[in-house]
Amino acid sequence: MCKLYVEELGKVPKSALDAAGTRIVVIGCGEWSVIKKYREDSDNYPYDIYAEPTRALHQKLGLLSNRYGAGPGEKRKSYAGKVLAVGLASLVTWIRKGYDITKVGNLSQVGGDFVLGPGSKVTFAARMKNTQD
Numbered sequence: 336m337c338k339l340y341v342e343e344l345g346k347v348p349k350s351a352l353d354a355a356g357t358r359i360v361v362i363g364c365g366e367w368s369v370i371k372k373y374r375e376d377s378d379n380y381p382y383d384i385y386a387e388p389t390r391a392l393h394q395k396l397g398l399l400s401n402r403y404g405a406g407p408g409e410k411r412k413s414y415a416g417k418v419l420a421v422g423l424a425s426l427v428t429w430i431r432k433g434y435d436i437t438k439v440g441n442l443s444q445v446g447g448d449f450v451l452g453p454g455s456k457v458t459f460a461a462r463m464k465n466t467q468d
Contacts, residue, residue, distance in 0.1 A: 337446070341380050342377070344361065345380035345381060345382065347359060357452075359382040360385065361383070361384045361385070362384075362386075363387070365386060365388060365440030366435075366439075368435065368438060369386075370384060370385070372432070376432060396447060398444065398462055399462070400443045400444050445462070445463040445464070448460070
């Protein structure tokens with residue numbers, strides 16, 4: 336699901352970010368070698384991406400590890416369509432393209448959206464609840 340979410344972020348026009356004086360940065364929990372390869376293979380995300388495999392930053396930001404999807408009554412996000420199909424397709428793609436799947440990071444790590452600034456002030460924070468959020 337992470338790849339789909341990152342590709343959604345990649346749809347934000349650079350002109351809109353420039354006009355707002357901001358940028359998008361993704362911090363992944365996999366090893367840099369895998370994230371670098373992912374970055375090279377993706378034409379759908381043109382912005383900065385970093386690796387933080389210790390997940391210390393994720394923990395400081397209060398981002399959970401939650402293997403479960405949306406619960407009863409919770410609506411999946413639009414990019415989280417066919418979870419099983421997308422997950423299997425991603426696994427096959429990783430293997431076919433030579434990704435070291437032992438270094439992709441914790442698959443149950445969920446992310447969040449944060450708007451920082453000015454300075455170190457957090458002006459907006461939204462933490463995902465599950466891997467389909």
